[in-house]
Amino acid sequence: MQWRELPAIYLEEPGSPVERSSYLIELHTDDGGSYDVVNDASSPAARECCAPQSSARHNWEMNYQEAAIYLQEGENNDKFFTHPKNAKALAAYLFAHNHLFYLMELSTALLLLLLSLCEAPAVPMLRLGIFVHATLELFALIVVVFELSMKMRWLGFQTFIRHKRTMVKTCVLLVQFVEAIVVLVRQTSHVRITRALRCIFLVDCRYCGAVRRNLRQIFQSLPPFIDILLLLLFFMVIFAILGFYLFSPNHSDPYFNTLENSLVNLFVLLTTSNFPDVMMPSYARNPWSCVFFIVYLSIELYFIMNLLLAVVFDTFNDIEKRKFKSLLLHKRTAIQHAYRLLVTKQRPSGISFKHFEGLLRFYKPRMCARERYLTFKALNQSNTPLVSLKDFYNFYEVVGLKWKAKRNREHWFDDLPRTAFLIFKGINILVKSRVFQYTMYTVVAVNGIWILVETFMLQGGNFFSRNVPWSYIVFLTIYGVELLLKTTGLGPVEYLSSGWNLFDFSVTLFAFLGLMALAFNMEPFYFIVVLRPLQLLRLFKLKKRYRNVLDTMFELFPRMASLGLTLLIFYYCFAIVGMEFFAGVVYPNCCNTSTVADSYRWVNHTVGNKTVVEEGYYYLNNFDNILNSFVTLFELTVVNDWYIIMEGVTSQTTHWSRLYFMIFYIVTMVVMTIIVAFILDAFVFRMNYTRKNQDSEEDNGIVLEKEISKEEVIGIIELYKRISAAPETAQLQKIVLQMDKYGQMSTVFLGRRSRTKSDLSMKMYEEEIQEWYEEHSRKEESQTPLQEPAPAPSSSLKPLSLRQRSQTVI
């Protein structure tokens, strides 16, 4: 191989870069005074090499940093117009882009949101004095002001003004500030609906990027949604008029006696929540009146509502693809920007390892020297010592890989003495055998049936008898033995690396804790006993479709969680508004004048010599504090019998309150439709993917293999010695020692990461992606002459060979 003969190439002293970091340019055009880089990279190595050595060296460090920032922006989908433009902005940027700052952002936002637990209609246990919570709020708001000022320093006033989300945040902040002060001064809370806007602080957090994306997607899906909603409402109005004319002559029908009632009841009927009831009075009078309701439901519920789903699904699909495209192209642009900063004038056709290493020191300070080199090697697909732009485009795919030396020993017990080895080997074979697995499945199934029968026999007796049932002990022992065998047979690390084993382990642990609780009679922990049936979930490993479904479920989980969070944010807004208007309006026996009085009744009367309590319970569905509001809103989301809650509140306030409930219904309908569309899309996508790649069955994520020879390692050690990076040198030396010990000339490393949705999309849209790239580069080419020195010259030496290679590889 040509490679091994050229280790010295890595040591080559860099020439000057093709393009200079904008910070540097400013430094040189400004007074030129040196400044301290507030460095994101906290590793000593990174800090060490920031010490000024020579002007060229310093220049390069600046270039590395800016390239790393470009790559970060590409990854986070930050627009380039927010790119820090000078040294001052850079400092602010670095300050505002680390996990400490993000955590501060998040905790401030959470504090503000959680305040509503303690404010005015507070959860009884958490009630705080007005002075206390107003002071807390002011404190949190001041922290937000500080965060915003850092952001302004980074973006500059012009960009800050142009950044819409930040401007909205600023306005909300101002309003909140004024209100908090007013509360503090008056020592009493006024109607503060604006508290609902506190969500924006959470949404703006760096960690809530997924929520922002969801919200954007929801807003983008709105126009077609609203169109169909209008169609829905239009038919509703027509039917309301019809219903009013048809049924209002029947005086025993309370549902259609006025046009307003008619409209409200048809709206509720859309949710089916009052269904047979609303029909009954007219049906009792004339059986044919059911036709009206059947036609209405068929059109509205079964047709237009599904149409709504179809339209949202379609829009959603389209948006997902467009989003994927724009993210992909954004990353590509980021990589181009970074590339231009890392290429030297002398060798414009690629990045040498030295510069690549410098970039990684800023981009991923935690990465060790070995991994940096492996990443470089994984990127470099040609045999030259430079990474070309085309190879560099794979940066994001490769940089996430976790590298590990390929084990020479297969099992953890390979190094043990012969007897022990044989025993463990036996256990290993047993544990991996199908017989063992199916035996366990049988045990689990028997256990499941046992629990079912046992529970069925109980029939309301004393469930938690003092003496522990023997079946419990037997099954738990079996699971314990299985766990022990698996751990010893596979080794604890390999055992716990599988999600299913982790699940088994925790369920068995819980069962054991439950046994303890029973044995030592600790009543509050009895609920653990109840988790036993979860063992049964293991049975779903048996069928491929379930494995697929569960895998997809785990893949979807982050997205689902972010969608759930988005829903919670809407809940929060509505909960605040609900509390401000409806706190304390429903209570037992409150609504005796309304049609839903029964549900709110609470009567305590004596029959014979027994006290009978008749409870309607619906008074519990109130807006008395934020937790209650959340539960009430969840009940409204489920939509069954929601009209009872609506009518209860309405009877105690005005009939305009219905607007609140109806708007809430429509909002949750939007979010829920999006959620359904998302689940549909994800599963259909996944199933298409599996169908397309039926042959390549194994799905262990992305795996890459790279071999490093001893000479290469020694070469890199030389390099690091020159830039006097002691920890890296020591680390690499260890690898050399290891190689010497086993007498190898090279070691094979495996890079591994789990497959993401983006990887799947890459494979699904393979052909289209090429088109996008071409279109993108055409656009770039037409723009570059106007804006900045073209990237083309930097690789102008070999445009033909690049083109040729891309054709042969693809």
Add this chain to the structure above:
Amino acid sequence: MQWRELPAIYLEEPGSPVERSSYLIELHTDDGGSYDVVNDASSPAARECCAPQSSARHNWEMNYQEAAIYLQEGENNDKFFTHPKNAKALAAYLFAHNHLFYLMELSTALLLLLLSLCEAPAVPMLRLGIFVHATLELFALIVVVFELSMKMRWLGFQTFIRHKRTMVKTCVLLVQFVEAIVVLVRQTSHVRITRALRCIFLVDCRYCGAVRRNLRQIFQSLPPFIDILLLLLFFMVIFAILGFYLFSPNHSDPYFNTLENSLVNLFVLLTTSNFPDVMMPSYARNPWSCVFFIVYLSIELYFIMNLLLAVVFDTFNDIEKRKFKSLLLHKRTAIQHAYRLLVTKQRPSGISFKHFEGLLRFYKPRMCARERYLTFKALNQSNTPLVSLKDFYNFYEVVGLKWKAKRNREHWFDDLPRTAFLIFKGINILVKSRVFQYTMYTVVAVNGIWILVETFMLQGGNFFSRNVPWSYIVFLTIYGVELLLKTTGLGPVEYLSSGWNLFDFSVTLFAFLGLMALAFNMEPFYFIVVLRPLQLLRLFKLKKRYRNVLDTMFELFPRMASLGLTLLIFYYCFAIVGMEFFAGVVYPNCCNTSTVADSYRWVNHTVGNKTVVEEGYYYLNNFDNILNSFVTLFELTVVNDWYIIMEGVTSQTTHWSRLYFMIFYIVTMVVMTIIVAFILDAFVFRMNYTRKNQDSEEDNGIVLEKEISKEEVIGIIELYKRISAAPETAQLQKIVLQMDKYGQMSTVFLGRRSRTKSDLSMKMYEEEIQEWYEEHSRKEESQTPLQEPAPAPSSSLKPLSLRQRSQTVI
């Protein structure tokens, strides 16, 4: 053009066919006696030419007929193993394949189904004596026996046995027969659940092909559906056990006191039908118990139920595509079979007009000579006088076209005198102007608001006052004038050819009838007045998305109707079972021991001196006759409060009755999911289609233009004279006269038909279709040597040129 010089080619006397009709072969190998063809074609022309003229002539007639049958089988997706194999089978086939027979089939099936209106738990007004309805049933069954015997004659005993659907039908028929006789003998009806099987007679009707297809699709979607359903039920069981342990210590909670109750209530909770109620007792005791319900609903309702939809949607998509593929290939094979029967030994590269005309005489007897020739010309894309196999493949697309001479005059009033022309021309321009259209939209909108306000002001007064409101007259006058202007400006034919105009017309007509009803005080027709708001629907023409949606809706309508019919068939089965078991079990105050007693209460008590009736009304939701059962089942489909019906019936019978309701829920869930998947699929498909063909906006269906010269017509007349078909000759002569009158040498004809789903699919899957064809022909080639004389030889003269042409055209 080469074409015009060769009109004589059509007159060429046919040689002998490459392949002989199988009926003919039998005729010649059998005794050779002549037999009467029971001819589907009832037109005199067709009958006339069946008269024996010469043996060759007769041979050809047989070939035409068999080719027509092949094409019919291709169109109807009848498998070729049911192809009539000899002359006797042919006679039976022809007898069983015409609309009279189909109508008989349908009406027998309907009669059988409708009998349940009059049987035992009959609709009061339609009750018939046992003797009467049993006799009617026997009569209908005998008709079915006759139908089946015809079918057996056609298929032959072997094929008859192999045809699964027919065998099931025969078995059901036997059972029904025995039961009907038993009823007639005993003069009393026993538990006849088997009546539910009567549906099979309807499903087997020729006209219910779409229903059969739906049922097949439902059954094909079942396996993945059941998998996910098991997952759903599994979680339900786990949660039922958990819920039982957690909540049964609370004695005021009736929902979880036994495991069975716990299971049933969680099943009902899955439909959300008992939602806040089931939670309330435990929630009142411990607010945190809501977590149990929220987790349950999130997993089951919001996740797994959507997963179910996703899986069904995916399977559905896949099935739709596969179905389209198999239909397409089936049609192709049919065309190949027909082609082989129509090609002569002398000219094996194509079909001459003479033979094509012979085919059409059997395939579409109603088609006139001009249309036959135009179809031939439309198919023929080369300039030769023969239709090659490649051209013939388009047969189904072309044969459905309706041909009309392209009008020379633009408007209907072009021939009127100058003054009248100018007036009408003015009206025409006015009517087509945007100003006029938007004025009408404004009028409709104002009318809508007017109606709304008017209705809102009524507030339960006397709606139908004796004097007609003036606003009604004003708006109706405006609509009348619009209608008049449009009819005169566009001409009645063009006016009514648009669906929207037809809609306007009928709504206006109804409004006018309503006015009459009001003016002449005919109370029973007042409901017509109420239809006025339908005018507002016209506003939806304004926006493109709505037009799209409504167009798709109309396109979907047949499929939707067939899905609805499928649902009704399920309803029928369940209604029969329900009536047999639950007829008469619910009545006012029936269920005082159950938890839902309130809903069945009917109390008539006196407060002060007024009689107050407290009605629970749910006793109306019963299975007392088939109409009531249908309404009850619809209420169960909507699922809200269905548990009240279930509990009511359960309290009067055994708790096994719940199985009926739960199974019904699951069945409707399947059908409804399929319906949702269908709507989703159709709309997403349509939207993708529109996106793909954004440039070609006009969607007036398929249009083809063909020019015929005078010589050609004369040539065809000669041909028809030879086979002495007088009516055709006369018809064609008329065209020649017309041409002479206007002094034209040729006339242009337009062929038009509406676009079907199949056309859209053809365009969407364009690329894949080519692959399918290639794969298909490869398979054909590998099979043909074994089965029958290859189709290849018949076109072996020019295989290269065909291949070449196909490459240049595609």
